[in-house]
Amino acid sequence: MQTIVIAGGGAGGLELATRLGDSLGKSGRARIVLIDRSPTHFWKPLLHTVASGKRDPQMHEVEYSAQAAEHGFQFVCGEVLGVDRASRKIAVGPYRSDDGAEVLPARSLPYDKLVLAFGAVTNFFNIAGAAEHSLTLDSVWQAEQFRKRFLASCMQASSRRTAGATEGAVVNIVIVGGGATGVELAAELSHTVRTLAQYNVHTLDPGRDVRVSIIERSELLLPHLNPRLAKRAARYLGSLGVAVCTGTTVARVDADAVLDTDGIRHASDITLWAAGVEGPAVCTTLGLPVNRLKQIVVNAGLQSPEDADVFAIGDCSSYVCPEKGAAVPPRAQVAHQQAMYLADVLARKPDEEVPDFQYRDYGSLVSLGPFAAVGSLLGSSSGREMLVGGVTARLLYSLMYQKHVMALHGFIRMAAQTVVHWLRGKVSPPVKLH
Ligand SMILES: Cc1cc2nc3c(=O)[nH]c(=O)nc-3n(C[C@H](O)[C@H](O)[C@H](O)COP(=O)(O)OP(=O)(O)OC[C@H]3O[C@@H](n4cnc5c(N)ncnc54)[C@H](O)[C@@H]3O)c2cc1C
The missing domain is CATH 3.50.50.60 (FAD/NAD(P)-binding domain)
Known part of the structure; x- marks a missing residue:
């Protein structure tokens, strides 16, 4: 049985682990392993609402271990420090508690196929201070x-x-x-x-x-x-x-x-x-080609041209759209589409034909607080861009998160969770006061 390891459980990685766990892990067709340095997942596009006190992150966190148990994959908590591609082993650092005490020791995990989904880090562009x-x-x-x-x-x-x-x-x-x-x-x-x-x-x-x-x-x-x-x-x-x-x-x-x-x-x-992002430092230590923003370069199969068993998705990767001649942007929408693509491709039999990854730009929405947003639907590249604003755009913006929750938990739990959050909003202050 082959082992598929996903390194990074963010917008892309967790959706992929969930899908592959359901399709291959539960039936014993493959061992699916997700590694993340944190024990819980939080959808990154909501971080500004945590920073402003509008959202209590604990209410929206997903426990990786619970998701793993429910969806047929294994979760390993720790930071990926490097990959030995010759022996197909991943070096995972120790997991430490908040006070720095070692909870789990450093480990080495084997893989047959590896999906890198580390996300991105802030790019300071070497500006002094x-x-x-x-x-x-x-x-x-x-x-x-x-x-x-x-x-x-x-x-x-x-x-x-x-x-x-x-x-x-x-x-x-x-x-x-x-x-x-x-x-x-x-x-x-x-x-x-x-x-x-x-x-x-x-x-x-x-x-x-x-x-x-x-x-x-x-x-x-x-x-x-x-x-x-x-x-x-x-x-x-x-x-x-x-x-x-x-x-x-x-x-x-x-x-x-x-x-x-x-x-x-x-x-x-x-x-x-908040002036830009780049791939995390670990991306440059793997002996794989990276672009000038330290993102791992991938082909139309989302594989590294250097190693067909190593894939990369989301913000840590760079896929150049052949139609546009430009790299797809670092967005949750891209990470989601790439996760869905690999969930399909990695579940295919080895002799099955594999289609190329096709990015579809469904547009962008930017929230302007609780009552407004602006954005475009269908994407500028389609030539049929539709501009939206106000409350309608704000409602559409909220749906982006519901879509992610649905990919992880299904429609019924997404709906139940939405109701719970709405009720909680009715009985508590609209922002965190301490
Ligand atoms: C404030 C804010 C607002 C945004 N708004 C939008 C929006 O409106 N629409 C949109 O499409 N996009 C938005 N984005 C961008 C979006 O969040 C990212 O494009 C998306 O999260 C990328 O998904 P990912 O899976 O590549 O990485 P992430 O979601 O960042 O996940 C990476 C995961 O990898 C883990 N990890 C990292 N390094 C290691 C390591 N060495 N070992 C183990 N684990 C590791 C992290 O803990 C994390 O769980 C926003 C981003 C921010 C910060």
């Missing part, structure tokens, strides 16, 4: 770190203002990067700060004392989307009081400011870096 002085949104832990600092900064500034001080009585938040992550976070924060004021967590004037700004190098926000959407998003953010500085390039990040290449200093109590 960026890694040292910025927070990022790569994990639940980082999103929580941002939320706690945001809350603490609001409370400190509020206390200073109450004591009559003018210095330190405002909160400046600078988000570097006007892509979907930066725009979505800025919109959520504007709502959160108003809600915190309603609950008297702080006594700041949300419009005057909490200044959220976005710095974007391109001339427009959301540079990968239709310019009309970008303008619409900028107008909406403006109405929320978010300052949008487009055409601005960051030169350096200090502990209390972001400096741009025109020499302008943007005061910042909290800097969040």
Whole structure:
């Protein structure tokens, strides 16, 4: 019986493990193993809602061990440190508890086929001080770190203002990067700060004392989307009081400011870096071809051209669409389609013909807080792009997550979970207050 190992249980990896477990694992046709460094899965596109306090991550986490038991795969907790492709062994580091104590020792796992699904990490583009002085949104832990600092900064500034001080009585938040992550976070924060004021967590004037700004190098926000959407998003953010500085390039990040290449200093109590992603460092240690963003290059079968038994999907991979001549974007939509493709291909008999991976761009949606979103349906490449906005776009945006939950748990559990979350929202404050 062959062993298929999936390294990384994110948007792509967990959907793949679930499908392959159901199709091959349960019937004993293959041993399916999922490795992740964390014991729980959280869908990454929701991280900005954790950072703004809108979402309690524990309510949305999936326990890998439970999912494995239910869907016929095995879960191994630990960080993949490297792969010995000659002996087909994966080096997994020890799993440690929060206080650093070793819970599980380092291990070596055999594989016949390996799917790399590590996701991506923040790319600081070697900007001085960026890694040292910025927070990022790569994990639940980082999103929580941002939320706690945001809350603490609001409370400190509020206390200073109450004591009559003018210095330190405002909160400046600078988000570097006007892509979907930066725009979505800025919109959520504007709502959160108003809600915190309603609950008297702080006594700041949300419009005057909490200044959220976005710095974007391109001339427009959301540079990968239709310019009309970008303008619409900028107008909406403006109405929320978010300052949008487009055409601005960051030169350096200090502990209390972001400096741009025109020499302008943007005061910042909290800097969040959301300017781009790259493959994690482990991708460069495998002896496989990677692109300049350290993503593993794959062919139309999502295999490394160097090793037909190693596949890569999602943000850690680079697949160039032959029709467009460009790499598919690092999006959950891509990770999902690639997972579904491999779930089909890896379940086929060895002599069966395998089709090429075909990426279908169904469009993009960007949330602008709880009541609005902008986006395009069908994708710009189809030539039939349909722009959407407002509440309709917001509803469609919510469906993206439901689709992921459905891929993991099926329709009935997705529906039940949606109702539970809705009811919980009715009986608890709309944002986390501590
Ligand atoms: C705030 C935010 C908003 C976004 N919004 C959208 C959106 O609206 N639409 C959209 O399509 N996309 C969105 N994205 C992008 C989307 O989240 C990613 O494209 C998608 O999650 C990629 O899926 P993946 O499976 O490649 O990786 P991930 O979902 O990132 O999962 C990677 C997994 O690998 C694990 N891992 C990493 N390294 C190791 C290792 N060495 N050993 C073991 N395990 C490891 C991690 O713990 C994680 O579980 C957003 C991203 C962010 C941060």
